[in-house]
Amino acid sequence: MMRRVFILDTSKCFGCLGCVAACVHANRTPSGVLWREVLKLPPEEGSRDTLYLSLACNHCENAPCVRACPSGALSKRSTDGVVLHDPDQCLGCRYCQMACPYGAIRYDASTKVTSKCQFCADRIDEGREPACVETCFGGALRMEIVDSEAEPAEYRKEIPGFVHHPEAGPGIRFLRK
Amino acid sequence: MEERFRNLLPLLLFTALLVIAAGIAVGASGCFLFLSLIPRHLVTLLAWSFALSSAGALFSFLHLGRKGRTPQVIRGIGRSWLSREALAAALFTIGIGIAMILALGKTRSLLDEALAAISLLGLATTLCIGMLYHLPGQLTWKGRLPASTPAVSSLYLGSSFTLIVSLQYRATCFIHIFFFLWASDFALSVARRQRFANQSRHRRALLFPRLAPAVSFLHLLRLLFPFGVAFSIIDEAFWPVPFVIMAQVVMDRFTFYAGALQMTPRALFLELKDERMRSALHYQNQGEPPA
Numbered sequence: 001m002m003r004r005v006f007i008l009d010t011s012k013c014f015g016c017l018g019c020v021a022a023c024v025h026a027n028r029t030p031s032g033v034l035w036r037e038v039l040k041l042p043p044e045e046g047s048r049d050t051l052y053l054s055l056a057c058n059h060c061e062n063a064p065c066v067r068a069c070p071s072g073a074l075s076k077r078s079t080d081g082v083v084l085h086d087p088d089q090c091l092g093c094r095y096c097q098m099a100c101p102y103g104a105i106r107y108d109a110s111t112k113v114t115s116k117c118q119f120c121a122d123r124i125d126e127g128r129e130p131a132c133v134e135t136c137f138g139g140a141l142r143m144e145i146v147d148s149e150a151e152p153a154e155y156r157k158e159i160p161g162f163v164h165h166p167e168a169g170p171g172i173r174f175l176r177k
Numbered sequence: 178m179e180e181r182f183r184n185l186l187p188l189l190l191f192t193a194l195l196v197i198a199a200g201i202a203v204g205a206s207g208c209f210l211f212l213s214l215i216p217r218h219l220v221t222l223l224a225w226s227f228a229l230s231s232a233g234a235l236f237s238f239l240h241l242g243r244k245g246r247t248p249q250v251i252r253g254i255g256r257s258w259l260s261r262e263a264l265a266a267a268l269f270t271i272g273i274g275i276a277m278i279l280a281l282g283k284t285r286s287l288l289d290e291a292l293a294a295i296s297l298l299g300l301a302t303t304l305c306i307g308m309l310y311h312l313p314g315q316l317t318w319k320g321r322l323p324a325s326t327p328a329v330s331s332l333y334l335g336s337s338f339t340l341i342v343s344l345q346y347r348a349t350c351f352i353h354i355f356f357f358l359w360a361s362d363f364a365l366s367v368a369r370r371q372r373f374a375n376q377s378r379h380r381r382a383l384l385f386p387r388l389a390p391a392v393s394f395l396h397l398l399r400l401l402f403p404f405g406v407a408f409s410i411i412d413e414a415f416w417p418v419p420f421v422i423m424a425q426v427v428m429d430r431f432t433f434y435a436g437a438l439q440m441t442p443r444a445l446f447l448e449l450k451d452e453r454m455r456s457a458l459h460y461q462n463q464g465e466p467p468a
Contacts, residue, residue, distance in 0.1 A: 039446040042453050055442055064216055070260040071249040091249060092242015094184070095259050101314025103441035112242030161449055163440050167313050 001148050003061065003081030004119060006133075006141060007011045008054060010159065011177040013140035015040055015052035021130035023056070026120060026131030035117040036132055041161050051161055054141055056117035056132070057104040059083045061148065061169030065116075068099035072111075080145065081171065082119045090114055101165045119143075146173070182385050185434045187240035192306050193430040194233030195266055196327045197423050199299030200334025201226040202273060204293075204419075206292035207335060208342040212351075220280045222338070227273040234338050236271060237263075262305035269298040296335075303327040310433075317438045326429060329365060333358040334422045341415045363403040368430075370396040370419040373436045381451065382444040395432050399425065436451050 015038050023029070023036040036056040043049050063083045066074045071090035074096060076082070090113035097105045097114060105116045120130035124143070128134070133143045146155070148169075155173035158164040162174070208214035238244060248298035262396040272295040279288040307324035317323070336355045343351040373396060376382075383389055402425050409418050 037443070039442060041446050041449055042457075044453060044456075053442065053446070067256050068312070070251070070253040070257045070263065071246065072252045088248070089249065090243065091246050091366065093250075093259065095238070095257075095309075098310070098315065098437075099312050101312075101439070101441070103314075103439065103443055107242075161446055161447050164441055165313050171370070 001081070001172045002145050003148055003171060004059065004124070005144055005146050005171040005173055006058070007144050007155065007175060009140045009142075009174050010051060010053065011176055012138045013038075013052040014138055015050070016138065018135045018137065019054050019141055022131040022135035023117070026123070027118075029106075029115070030108050030110055033108050033115060035104075035106065035115070039161070049093070053161060054132070054136075055102070055104070055162075055172070057083060057100075057119075057171035058102055058172045059117075060166075060171060062163075062167065064099040064101065064168055065096040065105060068095050070095065077121070082121055082124075083116075084118055084121060085114070085116050085162075087111065087115060093150055097161055101163065101168055102170065150169075182242070182388065187236040189430050189434050191233045191237040191240070192327065193427045194229045194236070194302055195306065196330050196426050196430075197271075197334065198226045198230035198233065198273075199269065199303050200331040200422070200426075201229070201338070202269075202299045202337030203296045203331060203361075204338025206296045207339045208347060209292060209376065210289060212339065212342050214342055216280055216285070220277060223273055223277045223280060227270065227277060230266065230270045230273065234266060258305055258309040258311075262302065262309050265298060265302040265305050269295060269302050272298050300328055303331045314439050314441070315437055316374055316379075316382070316440055317436050318433070322365065322372065322432065326365055326369070326433075329358065329361050330422070330426050330429060333362045333427065334419060337419045337422055340410075341418065342414065356408050359403060359406065360387075362425075366396075366399050366403070368428075369432070370400065373432070376438050377436070379438060379440065379444070379448060381447040382438045382440045384437040384439055392432050392436045395428050399428050399432070402428075 017038055020034060020036050020038060024034065027035065029035060036054060039053045039055065041051040058067065059082055061081065063076055066076050066083060071089050071091045073086045075084050077084060092112045092114065095108055096112060097107060105114050107114050123130060130143055133141050154175060156176065157173060159174045159176055164170065201222055205214070205219055205226065209219045238247060241247060249259050250263045254264060272291065274297050276288065276291040279285060279291050306327045308320045311324045312318055336351070336358050339351050340355040373392060377389055380386055402421060406418055406421050409415065409421070
């Protein structure tokens with residue numbers, strides 16, 4: 001099955017937070033609600049490499065949030081596997097937050113519903129890239145359409161610091177030199 | 178109390194009250210169907226069950242961000258355990274109301290069928306509550322153990338009523354069922370405590386780290402409750418038994434929610450960061466990396 005995934009080259013990410021700012025700007029997320037975050041891990045003893053992980057919703061293959069949502073506010077697009085959230089259908093029960101193993105779903109206290117990264121679905125439908133990818137001037141974050149049956153060998157599903165849940169099938173791959 | 182935990186309180190009350198209501202309904206039905214419980218007592222027990230499940234439904238409704246969209250909760254019936262739980266709880270509450278009306282009637286036709294149906298619906302609701310929290314990302318919640326706890330608690334509570342009534346009728350056969358459930362409940366509480374003790378070393382992954390000491394204490398306290406129940410029965414002081422079991426249910430729900438542990442990338446990063454900082458400090462002080 002073809003699906004969209006984020007590709008993160010951890011050797012190129014230097015934690016500028018440009019992707020976070022671009023996401024806030026493009027999606028007009030309310031104050032305190034960040035769909036994307038950059039996690040920083042100091043280097044190990046004897047190493048100089050600080051690890052930065054830019055993470056948002058992973059648009060999982062078997063998304064636990066979609067299975068959990070009682071109202072159908074969360075759905076998976078069959079064409080490219082993007083997990084969409086419709087705030088007009090959301091009950092604000094926050095069960096999706098409990099179900100998401102990546103802590104990627106946010107609750108907005110002002111609207112009393114949850115929200116999450118939509119992979120900039122409107123932008124990708126216009127043939128553009130998601131705001132975070134477009135902004136990443138270090139070239140660390142990319143979006144690709146991959147065949148889950150035949151993925152390039154250099155794409156890693158797991159790296160130290162990332163919790164891989166194979167039953168969910170997160171749509172993020174890592175490149176690391 | 179942590180603000181995020183306060184948000185979970187309606188769910189805690191909802192699930193605890195539903196488990197207790199289901200237990201009372203199962204017990205009342207069992208006593209009426211197998212031990213000829215007098216209808217007046219049946220109606221009293223059903224009224225308690227109805228009141229508790231209705232209060233639970235109210236708490237559940239209050240925790241929703243958008244209360245006006247409540248009817249949409251059953252749209253996910255095909256895939257979401259939350260939808261199934263909501264539907265089962267609603268049918269259970271309506272069923273108890275109908276059973277009460279039938280029990281108050283003179284002919285009491287269809288009452289046996291209604292009681293059997295509400296017992297099954299009550300147990301189905303508790304099973305849905307268990308399955309609801311069987312989530313891959315929540316380390317202390319996933320698995321068959323936490324999923325089966327609400328249903329076992331309901332059956333245990335129900336069997337306590339049956340036991341009390343059966344001993345009044347000098348029918349001792351129900352004592353075996355009761356002690357089987359007593360043992361199951363005890364084994365589950367030991368296993369839950371063990372799991373929490375094993376997992377809570379990931380302090381960064383605990384959703385409510387400040388409540389962790391309270392959870393550990395309540396887990397230990399909870400292990401004493403079954404002995405209290407056993408002593409009460411040996412002492413022939415039966416009436417406190419259902420109340421002790423109800424207190425157990427509330428404690429179980431508290432330790433369940435307060436002991437939530439989610440290993441998100443953020444939690445793992447914080448853990449690794451702590452580890453590396455400790456290692457660096459050790460290296461700085463001792464001049465060699467820790468073993």
